[in-house]
Amino acid sequence: MRPTLSSHYGGKWRFVLAVAVAASMVSAGCADADREAAPSDPPERLLTDGVPGCLRGSERPVVTTTTPDLTAVFPGATEATFELRALNASDDPVKGVTPVAADGVAMFDVQDPGLAPGESYRWRATGAAWVETGWSQWCEFTVAADLTDLSAATDIDAVRELGVDPGRRYTVTLTAAEKRSLLEIFPEAEAFAAENPTSWSGGSEDESRERLRRITADVRAQAGLSIVLTGDDWASTTSEIAGAASARDETHAEEPEGTPDGTEYWKLLDRISAGLGGPAHPNLHYGR
Known part of the structure; x- marks a missing residue:
């Protein structure tokens, strides 16, 4: 179970985002704080719930889940930072840091109660070996309107x-x-x-x-x-x-x-x- 980072219930956008940061990475980061910074390139690939590419506007994909997976491929990076926000929101985006797997894949999971059906969102990612470098472009998607809104669910x-x-x-x-x-x-x-x-x-x-x-x-x-x-x-x-x-x-x-x-x-x-x-x-x- 990944620890919850943050939850937002403002206007029509509401979601809970959660990511896992391995304890070993934290201790390793402290031990190697004096290592020379190794910049990481922008991601080679971006996928929105399995849909490849960074699409926007009329081409933005419609996901059929309120808890989509956001994926970025960062060869050589050790961790990735993701930002997610409602498309037309003025609020600050929610950030989460997750480890990059050995194959370069970093995944950001949107967890229950999930995003609001019918709403559009945008996200981006950046990878780092020891320092954070350039961000990807903003990628957009829409949550299918016919999904059940789970924001009011207790169980x-x-x-x-x-x-x-x-x-x-x-x-x-x-x-x-x-x-x-x-x-x-x-x-x-x-x-x-x-x-x-x-x-x-x-x-x-x-x-x-x-x-x-x-x-x-x-x-x-x-x-x-x-x-x-x-x-x-x-x-x-x-x-x-x-x-x-x-x-x-x-x-x-x-x-x-x-x-x-x-x-x-x-x-x-x-x-x-x-x-x-x-x-x-x-x-x-x-x-x-």
Whole structure:
């Protein structure tokens, strides 16, 4: 997992960029600080999510992902610096430094929640052996407009697996027994969130528990059997169902007498996923 450098949510451009800088490179740089600077030429090749060339204007490529890879080839360089910014933004660009591989390839990964669908961006790169030298030209690209905007997602992996839009509201109709099962899972999930504050949403213990309470209250307030939640809340809810089902399976495997397995909860998960238009048997990071 690469450490996050920076995140921007200004206007319509928002992204999180992350790169890895090897600890060995840092220590080596300090040890060899007195080495004579070796200039590096501009990159031999530039690729925008696999599309070769440095294209601009009407020729800029459209990428079909919100997390494209930006690649520059720098033979002889030891590290590369990348800059990325929204095309029409006045903000300062975000910079990241990444090692250059032995074959001269340096890659800058745009990480979740990714770039904004329908927006255009530009990037450039420079390589260095021990000093930074000339920049490449600015290369442009556009993110396909029909992609899902993940900036509002809490559990991005679950959102992706279910295929939901985090900001859209979805209605799922349950039976009375299924709604009871759903509501009985929430107290278990809240207790788990208190013990494992970063496992549920990546936030603090208070944030995780507050989010669970809010979703629980939302479900309880809906008197009928047709439950309406945002795609993001359904993703979080189904993650909890999968976790509860997996926990039951583990307990049942250790103590098969008198303890139920996770079948009931797995069936509930499948029912909700079907109602969301998702996969028939999602696992949400758990074995089943």
